[in-house]
Amino acid sequence: MVSSSKTDDFKTIDMQQLADLAGVSRSTISRGLSDSPLVNEKTKQKIRELALKHNYVMNETARNLRLQKSNIICMVLMLDAVAEQHTSDPFFLEMIGSVADSLAIAGYDLLLYHEPIASADDFRSSRACRQSDGIIIIGQGRIHEELNLLAAFAPPIVVWGANVPGRKYRLVGSDNLQGGALATRHLMAQGCRRIAFFGDRELPELALRYEGYQQALGERGDSLDPSLELAVPFESHHANAVIEQFLDKKPKIEGIVCCSDLIAMSAIASLHRHGIRVPEDVAVVGYDDIDIASRTHPALTTISQDIRRAGELLVHKLTGAIKGKRMRDTISTATLVVRESSLHQG
Amino acid sequence: MVSSSKTDDFKTIDMQQLADLAGVSRSTISRGLSDSPLVNEKTKQKIRELALKHNYVMNETARNLRLQKSNIICMVLMLDAVAEQHTSDPFFLEMIGSVADSLAIAGYDLLLYHEPIASADDFRSSRACRQSDGIIIIGQGRIHEELNLLAAFAPPIVVWGANVPGRKYRLVGSDNLQGGALATRHLMAQGCRRIAFFGDRELPELALRYEGYQQALGERGDSLDPSLELAVPFESHHANAVIEQFLDKKPKIEGIVCCSDLIAMSAIASLHRHGIRVPEDVAVVGYDDIDIASRTHPALTTISQDIRRAGELLVHKLTGAIKGKRMRDTISTATLVVRESSLHQG
DNA sequence: CTGAAAGCGCTTACAG
DNA sequence: CTGAAAGCGCTTACAG
Numbered sequence: 001m002v003s004s005s006k007t008d009d010f011k012t013i014d015m016q017q018l019a020d021l022a023g024v025s026r027s028t029i030s031r032g033l034s035d036s037p038l039v040n041e042k043t044k045q046k047i048r049e050l051a052l053k054h055n056y057v058m059n060e061t062a063r064n065l066r067l068q069k070s071n072i073i074c075m076v077l078m079l080d081a082v083a084e085q086h087t088s089d090p091f092f093l094e095m096i097g098s099v100a101d102s103l104a105i106a107g108y109d110l111l112l113y114h115e116p117i118a119s120a121d122d123f124r125s126s127r128a129c130r131q132s133d134g135i136i137i138i139g140q141g142r143i144h145e146e147l148n149l150l151a152a153f154a155p156p157i158v159v160w161g162a163n164v165p166g167r168k169y170r171l172v173g174s175d176n177l178q179g180g181a182l183a184t185r186h187l188m189a190q191g192c193r194r195i196a197f198f199g200d201r202e203l204p205e206l207a208l209r210y211e212g213y214q215q216a217l218g219e220r221g222d223s224l225d226p227s228l229e230l231a232v233p234f235e236s237h238h239a240n241a242v243i244e245q246f247l248d249k250k251p252k253i254e255g256i257v258c259c260s261d262l263i264a265m266s267a268i269a270s271l272h273r274h275g276i277r278v279p280e281d282v283a284v285v286g287y288d289d290i291d292i293a294s295r296t297h298p299a300l301t302t303i304s305q306d307i308r309r310a311g312e313l314l315v316h317k318l319t320g321a322i323k324g325k326r327m328r329d330t331i332s333t334a335t336l337v338v339r340e341s342s343l344h345q346g
Numbered sequence: 347m348v349s350s351s352k353t354d355d356f357k358t359i360d361m362q363q364l365a366d367l368a369g370v371s372r373s374t375i376s377r378g379l380s381d382s383p384l385v386n387e388k389t390k391q392k393i394r395e396l397a398l399k400h401n402y403v404m405n406e407t408a409r410n411l412r413l414q415k416s417n418i419i420c421m422v423l424m425l426d427a428v429a430e431q432h433t434s435d436p437f438f439l440e441m442i443g444s445v446a447d448s449l450a451i452a453g454y455d456l457l458l459y460h461e462p463i464a465s466a467d468d469f470r471s472s473r474a475c476r477q478s479d480g481i482i483i484i485g486q487g488r489i490h491e492e493l494n495l496l497a498a499f500a501p502p503i504v505v506w507g508a509n510v511p512g513r514k515y516r517l518v519g520s521d522n523l524q525g526g527a528l529a530t531r532h533l534m535a536q537g538c539r540r541i542a543f544f545g546d547r548e549l550p551e552l553a554l555r556y557e558g559y560q561q562a563l564g565e566r567g568d569s570l571d572p573s574l575e576l577a578v579p580f581e582s583h584h585a586n587a588v589i590e591q592f593l594d595k596k597p598k599i600e601g602i603v604c605c606s607d608l609i610a611m612s613a614i615a616s617l618h619r620h621g622i623r624v625p626e627d628v629a630v631v632g633y634d635d636i637d638i639a640s641r642t643h644p645a646l647t648t649i650s651q652d653i654r655r656a657g658e659l660l661v662h663k664l665t666g667a668i669k670g671k672r673m674r675d676t677i678s679t680a681t682l683v684v685r686e687s688s689l690h691q692g
Numbered sequence: 693c694t695g696a697a698a699g700c701g702c703t704t705a706c707a708g
Numbered sequence: 709c710t711g712a713a714a715g716c717g718c719t720t721a722c723a724g
Contacts, residue, residue, distance in 0.1 A: 012476065055471045057471070057472075057473050057476040057477065058473075059411075059477070060416070060473065060477055061407055061410045061411045061416055061477070062411050064407045065405075065407045065408050065411050070406070070407055072455060088440065088443060088637045090436060090439070090637070090638065092443075093436070093439035093440065093442070093443050094434065094439065096439070096442060096443065096446070097434060097438075097439050097442065100442070100456075100458045101458070101460065103458075104457075104458055104459070104460065109418060109455050109456070109457050110446075110455070110456050110457070110458065111450075111455050111456070112446045112447070112449075112450055112456065113450070114447065114450065125401045125403065126403075127403050127404075127406065130358065130403040131403065131405070131406055131407070236640075236641055262638075262641070265638070265641045265642070265643075266641060268643055269641060269643055269645070272643060291434045291436070292436065292608075292611070292638055294582075295582055295608070295611045295612060295615060296611070296642055296643065297611075297614060297615055297618060297642065297643050297644075298643075299615070
């Protein structure tokens, strides 16, 4: 008897067939493969060898059904219609990549959910919510209260966002107040006097950054000039339009704190079109430190959110919670990355 | 009897309970929900109403087990170790986003696979391959032959890549030869004389672009100067190093055809560091038209691959193939998008 | 240490 | 047009 050819080996065998080959019952195979202490070491050894030799792969669907789980993690991108966030935003894409990588390592499948979440009830009746072992939500949008409801009745949840008061759900985020303050203080240290804020502070994270901006200005005794605050949306084309309109009024500014790297890039392009040099005339700081931030021209000074680590943390907290562990929140430190766009020669 | 509160409604009910409520059998529920012509219209109506009212969501795991499928599509990123492609490359991220969106619409879950595929046999014995209803492979790497093997024995496959000879698998891609030619002809039309090629032509897609580059130069009767071809890797830091070294030799060039937008951005940054202006001194064309290409400074002229549509096509071909349809290959036209980086004032 | 049996929630061929 | 029964491939409480 010669062993079958490689090709034939790929006829999939199931647990019963493996049991027949090993001369034991399905029960024993199942226990053996999960390394149960109930099974004799030699038997386990034989089972493992045969499984390998015959290329046995367990049917996860059957296993999941039996164990009453789905092995699916649902990732919700809380895209904000008003601030016009899109899936194509590099920040979201990098977050998806990072979460997907971590989930793969943890052995979960990923289900992406993009419809905007109108109400907790609607979302809770969706398949995405019902048949996920856990849910990762990126951003709080404008539905913070709904998230509190969700946390009470849905599968385990972890949210990326701002540490807002009254929060009842698990959170991973970075210190947005500190981030806003860091960016602003850096610009002040560069000698910038009139510093603008570009971002829609209706969103919880941006509200905190604005607070940091405000605090930093206060430290120097600067008064807050409302005309320097601009609710720039995330989406580039509209961001451009809003920024252009602002610059057309020839505001006297020497620095800009932007709420995303993309907004910073739009700002730099607009400034150039108005004949204003960056960083010589106006210094610009971005936010997120997306992959590309180091390769623009000028390279972006920005507040790093460490997206890679964020994804890992989100998955870690969630899988822990699924296993019934108590997981604490993580608010990571924001860090300033100085590159070229802010090197103002005041 | 008052109907239960909203919260109570979220006790999940199964098909048996729904059957009890409707006063019919599980068989009829199952048929009714799938709109089988076997079931009386009135009965169906009642079933649908009750399902909605009691918030019934079918257990997909059980359904999948019964139907012998997984509902999972595996997406393999064929990252090339030598050319140093990373998951963080915006091209891949945008492709992931686009594929994920299309899969969500088609009702499939996504499983990301990143380990490099060493051999077809290894991959075929992995869970990712065994328990996927279909596989999307982004890029051919250096394992074209293995892909032919895979296509013969694995679940349905569709590959994004180059139309290489001897191919036996389903393909979606863009016309790389044409893309390379378009980029080169555009630079020639701008008056550029010595045009460099930045990219590793060991990879099938880049080999075709190089061929297009060569053809275009030939049309004008230019001879090929091997010193103008540089195997720039995809990863930015190494790309930077390779490009810097090249520029240090003060090559006389007036244009560069780059094999990705990221490489183009690295090139522009390097050129600036060498005191060379883009596009005045050297005109640069990128490849892919990633989202960010329009917002760099200068904005990138590039060859568009329409990643959005690529994702849709990949999913369309694959889901068709899973349903047993014959799906044809699609090689889409490459288009030149002219922005600022190539507006050479020769 | 091992096995027979029940059951996870569905779908469908078969019978009526 | 509807239902009873078998079965998808696993895991585990129970019995030995």
